[in-house]
Amino acid sequence: MIETPHTxxxxxxxxxxxxxxxxxxxxLGNFAMAYKGSRARAFEGLDLDRLRQEMARxxxxxxxxxxxLYKSFKARAEAAGAVVHLAxxxxxxxxxxxxxxxxxxxxxxxxxxxxxAEETHLNDTLERNGYQVTETDLGEWIIQxxxxxxxxxxxxxxxxSRQQVGSLFSDVTGERLxxxxxxxxxxxxxxxxxxxxxTAGMGISGANFAVAETGTLGIMTNEGNGRxxxxxxxxxxxxxxxxxxxxxxxxxxxxxxxxxxxxTGQLITSYVTWITGxxxxxxxxxxxKKLHIVFLDNxxxxxxxxxxxxxxxxxxxxxxxxxxxxxxxxxxxxxLGHVYIGAIGLILTYFYHGTDNTRAIxxxxxxxxxCKSVCPVNINLPRLIKKVYRLVLDDDSEKPAKNILVxxxxxxxxxxxxxxKAAATAQKPLVKKxxxxxxxxxxxxxxxxEFRSLPALAEHALRDxxxxxxxxxxxxxxxxxxxxxxxxxxxxxxxALAFIKLMLKYxxxxxxxxxxxxxxxxxxxxxxxxxxxxxxxxxxxxxxPEKYDYVVTLCASCASHIKExxxxxxxxxxxxxxxxxxxxxxxxxxMNVLHxxxxxxxxxxxxxxxxSPCHLCRGLNVTREPRELLSTAGFTYTPCRDExxxxxxxxSYSIEFPEISAAILNQKLDYVMETGAAVxxxxxxxxxxxxxxxxxKRGSRIQVRHIAEMVAKEMKLG
Amino acid sequence: xxxxxxxxKMTEKAGLVQAVVSRIDSFDHxxxxxxxxTREKSLNTLTAPGLNPEDIxxxxxxxxxxxxxFVSPPLRNHLRGIxxxxxxxxxxxxxxxxxxxxxxxxxxxxxxxxxxxxVACLSASHIYPDSASLSTVLKDRMGAGPGYLSFxxxxxxxxxxxxxxxxxxxxxxxxxxxxxxxxxx
Ligand code: SF4
Ligand code: SF4
Numbered sequence: 045m046i047e048t049p050h051t052x053x054x055x056x057x058x059x060x061x062x063x064x065x066x067x068x069x070x071x072l073g074n075f076a077m078a079y080k081g082s083r084a085r086a087f088e089g090l091d092l093d094r095l096r097q098e099m100a101r102x103x104x105x106x107x108x109x110x111x112x113l114y115k116s117f118k119a120r121a122e123a124a125g126a127v128v129h130l131a132x133x134x135x136x137x138x139x140x141x142x143x144x145x146x147x148x149x150x151x152x153x154x155x156x157x158x159x160x161a162e163e164t165h166l167n168d169t170l171e172r173n174g175y176q177v178t179e180t181d182l183g184e185w186i187i188q189x190x191x192x193x194x195x196x197x198x199x200x201x202x203x204x205s206r207q208q209v210g211s212l213f214s215d216v217t218g219e220r221l222x223x224x225x226x227x228x229x230x231x232x233x234x235x236x237x238x239x240x241x242x243t244a245g246m247g248i249s250g251a252n253f254a255v256a257e258t259g260t261l262g263i264m265t266n267e268g269n270g271r272x273x274x275x276x277x278x279x280x281x282x283x284x285x286x287x288x289x290x291x292x293x294x295x296x297x298x299x300x301x302x303x304x305x306x307x308t309g310q311l312i313t314s315y316v317t318w319i320t321g322x323x324x325x326x327x328x329x330x331x332x333k334k335l336h337i338v339f340l341d342n343x344x345x346x347x348x349x350x351x352x353x354x355x356x357x358x359x360x361x362x363x364x365x366x367x368x369x370x371x372x373x374x375x376x377x378x379x380l381g382h383v384y385i386g387a388i389g390l391i392l393t394y395f396y397h398g399t400d401n402t403r404a405i406x407x408x409x410x411x412x413x414x415c416k417s418v419c420p421v422n423i424n425l426p427r428l429i430k431k432v433y434r435l436v437l438d439d440d441s442e443k444p445a446k447n448i449l450v451x452x453x454x455x456x457x458x459x460x461x462x463x464x465k466a467a468a469t470a471q472k473p474l475v476k477k478x479x480x481x482x483x484x485x486x487x488x489x490x491x492x493x494e495f496r497s498l499p500a501l502a503e504h505a506l507r508d509x510x511x512x513x514x515x516x517x518x519x520x521x522x523x524x525x526x527x528x529x530x531x532x533x534x535x536x537x538x539x540a541l542a543f544i545k546l547m548l549k550y551x552x553x554x555x556x557x558x559x560x561x562x563x564x565x566x567x568x569x570x571x572x573x574x575x576x577x578x579x580x581x582x583x584x585x586x587x588x589p590e591k592y593d594y595v596v597t598l599c600a601s602c603a604s605h606i607k608e609x610x611x612x613x614x615x616x617x618x619x620x621x622x623x624x625x626x627x628x629x630x631x632x633x634x635m636n637v638l639h640x641x642x643x644x645x646x647x648x649x650x651x652x653x654x655x656s657p658c659h660l661c662r663g664l665n666v667t668r669e670p671r672e673l674l675s676t677a678g679f680t681y682t683p684c685r686d687e688x689x690x691x692x693x694x695x696s697y698s699i700e701f702p703e704i705s706a707a708i709l710n711q712k713l714d715y716v717m718e719t720g721a722a723v724x725x726x727x728x729x730x731x732x733x734x735x736x737x738x739x740x741k742r743g744s745r746i747q748v749r750h751i752a753e754m755v756a757k758e759m760k761l762g
Numbered sequence: 763x764x765x766x767x768x769x770x771k772m773t774e775k776a777g778l779v780q781a782v783v784s785r786i787d788s789f790d791h792x793x794x795x796x797x798x799x800t801r802e803k804s805l806n807t808l809t810a811p812g813l814n815p816e817d818i819x820x821x822x823x824x825x826x827x828x829x830x831x832f833v834s835p836p837l838r839n840h841l842r843g844i845x846x847x848x849x850x851x852x853x854x855x856x857x858x859x860x861x862x863x864x865x866x867x868x869x870x871x872x873x874x875x876x877x878x879x880x881v882a883c884l885s886a887s888h889i890y891p892d893s894a895s896l897s898t899v900l901k902d903r904m905g906a907g908p909g910y911l912s913f914x915x916x917x918x919x920x921x922x923x924x925x926x927x928x929x930x931x932x933x934x935x936x937x938x939x940x941x942x943x944x945x946x947x
Binding site for chain 2: 071074075078120123124125180181182183186199200201202204205206209226227229230233234237238241242255257258260266267268269271272274275276292293294297298300301308311312313314315316317318319320321322323324325326327
C-alpha cells in the first residue's frame with residue numbers, strides 16, 4: 045500500500061528514514077550520473093529543442109479534442125472487433141475490468157506495467173474480488189511481492205538492492221539464491237513468470253499511445269512481457285489514460301523517438317507492439333481475442349480544459365523529471381510522490397489523489413528548474429508545482445505562519461527593511477565579527493539547521509552605504525541601474541561594492557534606485573502570487589528602466605524571477621518590456637557588453653571551482669559567460685562534477701527541509717573539494733550563503749566568493 | 763540513403779543491442795543457419811511460422827537429417843517446447859536497428875516470444891532509414907482491420923535490479939538477424 049504522509053511532521057519522519065538509507069543514496073546518485081551521460085549520447089545529432097517544441101505542440105493540439113479523438117478511436121477499434129469503454133472515475137474503471145473478468149470466468153490475471161493501473165489501484169480491487177493477479181514486469185513484480193508502490197515511473201524497484209531482491213526471491217521460491225548474482229535472479233523470475241503467462245486467463249496492459257485514426261494501441265516494453273500479456277490469454281484488457289490519445293501514427297512515432305532516449309538513454313525499447321482490434325487467439329473457441337480497451341477520465345477531461353494545468357497532461361511518463369531532481373536523488377520516489385513520482389508527481393497527485401496526499405510533498409521543491417530543463421514536452425514543472433501548492437493552501441483553511449508573514453511584510457518595503465535593520469541590531473551579540481557568521485543559532489531554528497553556519501546581516505546595508513559613495517561620471521559609456529536583491533543589500537553589500545569598483549574602472553555610471561525591494565521570488569516560492577505581483581509592480585516603478593541602458597543584477601535568482609515571472613504577474617507596459625529586455629546578469633554584462641579583456645587583469649592563476657546557479661544556467665540559459673570571465677580575469681577555472689546541480693539552498697526551502705538541503709549541499713562540497721580548488725566561485729548571493737556556510741561548518745580552507753568580488757580583486761589598477 | 767549504407771547502419775545499430783547480424787545471399791542459407799545454430803547450442807526443436815510450404819518441407823528435411831524436432835503449428839500445443847524460431851521480417855529500421863514484423867498470426871507471435879533463439883531474415887531492400895519514412899506503409903496496414911504489428915530491437919532485456927543490464931528476461935535470449943542481399947534498387 046502506498047501511504048503518503050498527510051502532515052508535514054509525518055513527512056519529515058519519512059524523509060528522515062529515506063536519508064538514512066545508504067543504499068538508496070548511492071544507487072540514486074550513480075543513476076543520476078549515468079543518466080546524464082547516456083541521455084546526451086542518445087540525443088547526439090538530433091535537434092532536441094525542435095523535437096520538444098513539436099511534441100508539446102502536438103500534445104496541446106490533441107488536448108482540447110480528446111473526446112473527438114476518443115470517438116474516432118472507438119469507431120475504428122470497434123470496427124476491428126475491440127470493445128471500447130470510457131470510465132469516468134478510477135473506481136468505475138476498476139469495476140469495468142472486474143466485470144470483464146467475471147463475465148469470462150477468469151481466475152488468474154497477468155499484468156504488464158501500467159502507471160494508469162497504479163493510479164486506480166486496480167490490483168487492490170481485483171484481489172478483493174478474489175482474482176489472483178501477477179505483475180510480470182520484473183520491477184513491478186518485485187514491488188508487488190513487497191506490497192509497496194513504485195519508486196520511479198520507469199524503474200519501479202530502483203530503491204532496492206540486489207541483496208533485498210535476492211532474499212525476497214529466495215523466500216518466494218524456496219530456493220537459496222546467491223545474493224550477488226543478478227543474472228540468476230532474473231532467470232528465477234523468468235521461470236516463475238513463464239508459468240503465469242502460460243496459465244492466466246486474462247492479460248491487462250497499459251498503453252503508451254492510442255492512435256485515433258486507426259484505433260491502434262501502442263505499447264512499449266523492454267522485457268517483452270507486454271507481448272506475452274497481450275498474446276497468450278484469451279482476454280486482453282488495456283487500461284489507458286485519455287491523454288494517451290494521439291491523432292495519428294506520425295505523432296505516436298515522434299513520441300516513440302524521444303521517450304526511451306529521454307527516459308534511460310535508450311534509442312528505442314526492445315519491443316514496441318501495435319495492436320488494432322481483435323486478432324487471432326486460439327485460446328478462445330472462435331479463434332479470436334477478446335479485446336477490451338478501457339479509457340480512463342478520472343479528471344483528465346476537466347484538467348484538459350484548465351488554462352493553467354492542462355500542460356501537465358502533455359506528460360509522456362518518461363520519468364526524466366525525477367532522474368535529474370536533486371531532491372529525488374536524496375530521498376527517492378516513495379518520499380517524492382504518491383503514485384506518480386518526481387516533479388510531475390507533485391502536480392498530478394493533487395488532481396488524481398487529492399489534497400491530503402499532496403499537502404506535504406508539494407512543498408518539497410527547490411525550484412531548481414532541473415526537471416523543466418529535461419522535460420521532453422516542455423512542461424513548466426516548477427511553476428505548476430507552485431500553482432498546486434496554492435491550490436492546497438486554498439483547500440486548507442489554516443495557512444502556514446510563514447505565508448501570513450510573507451504577505452504582510454514583503455508587500456510593505458518600509459516595514460520589511462525596518463525589520464531587517466532591527467534584526468541586524470538584535471543579532472549583534474550573536475555575531476562573530478571576524479567572519480560574519482552567527483555563532484549561536486537563533487531560538488526559532490532547530491538542530492537540523494546546524495548543517496551550515498548562518499550568515500549575519502551586514503552591519504550596514506547597501507542602501508545605507510550608498511549615499512556617501514554615490515558618484516557622477518562626466519561622460520560615462522553606459523548608465524546602469526543596480527538591482528541588488530535582499531541578500532546583496534542586507535547581507536553581502538561587499539559584492540555590490542566590488543561591482544561598483546569595476547564599473548568605475550570601465551567608466552560606467554551606476555545608480556541604486558532607493559525604492560527597490562525584494563524581487564518577490566520568496567513570495568512566489570510560498571505560492572503567494574498576489575503578493576509577488578504587488579512587489580513586482582513596486583519594483584518596476586522603483587527601477588525606472590527607461591532611464592538606463594541596462595539593469596544589472598548580481599543575483600541570478602532575482603534576474604530569472606524578474607524575467608520569467610514579472611510578465612505573467614503584472615500587465616504589459618513599455619517599462620516592463622524594457623526591464624525584461626535590459627535586465628542582465630553580472631557575467632554576461634562584463635563579457636557581452638563591456639567586452640572585458642585579459643590584459644585588464646592580473647594573472648593570478650588561482651585555481652577556481654565554479655558553481656553554476658540554477659537560475660543562471662537554467663533560468664537565464666547563461667553558461668558560457670561566467671566560465672569565460674573567470675579565465676579572462678586570469679584564474680585557472682577547474683571543472684567540477686555536477687557544477688550545474690543545485691546547492692540545496694532554495695531560499696526558505698533550506699529552512700523548511702534542512703535535512704535534504706544539507707544532504708544536497710554536502711554532496712556539492714565533496715565534489716568541490718575533489719577539485720583541489722582554492723576558491724569556489726558562483727554568481728548568486730544566495731548560493732554564496734549556502735556554500736560558504738557549509739564550507740565554514742566543515743572548517744575547510746576553501747573560500748567561497750561571488751564572482752564579482754574575485755574579478756574586481758584581479759582588476760589592474762591605473 | 764543507399765542500400766549499402768542502410769545495411770551498414772542496420773548492422774551497426776542492431777549490434778549495439780546485442781543482436782548478431784550476418785549477411786546471406788539466399789534464403790536457403792537462412793534455413794541452414796537456423797539448423798546449425800540450434801545444434802551448436804545443443805537445443806532440440808525448431809519452428810518456422812510464416813514460411814512458404816516449399817521452404818518448410820526443405821527445412822523439416824534438414825531437421826530430420828540432423829535429428830532436430832521440427833515443430834508444426836498450431837504452436838499453442840507446444841508452448842513449452844520451442845527452442846529456435848526462424849521467421850521472415852517485413853521491414854527493417856536502420857536508425858535503431860529494429861525489425862518490423864507483421865504478427866497477426868498467433869503462431870508467429872508465440873514463436874518469436876517463447877523461443878530461446880530468434881533467427882530473423884530481413885531483405886536488404888526492405889530496410890528504411892527511420893520509422894518516420896515507414897509511417898505511410900504502417901498506417902495503411904493498421905487501417906486495414908485487425909492487426910498485431912511488432913517492432914523488435916535486440917533481445918528481451920531488463921535493468922530492474924540495480925540497473926544492471928540483463929538479457930533475456932521474458933522473450934528470446936538471443937536474436938540473430940540475417941540480412942538477405944537481394945540486389946534490388
Ligand atoms: S524544480 Fe528542482 S527540486 Fe523542484 S521538482 Fe524540479 S528538479 Fe525537483
Ligand atoms: S513531466 Fe516531462 S519529464 Fe516528467 S515524466 Fe512527464 S514527460 Fe517526462
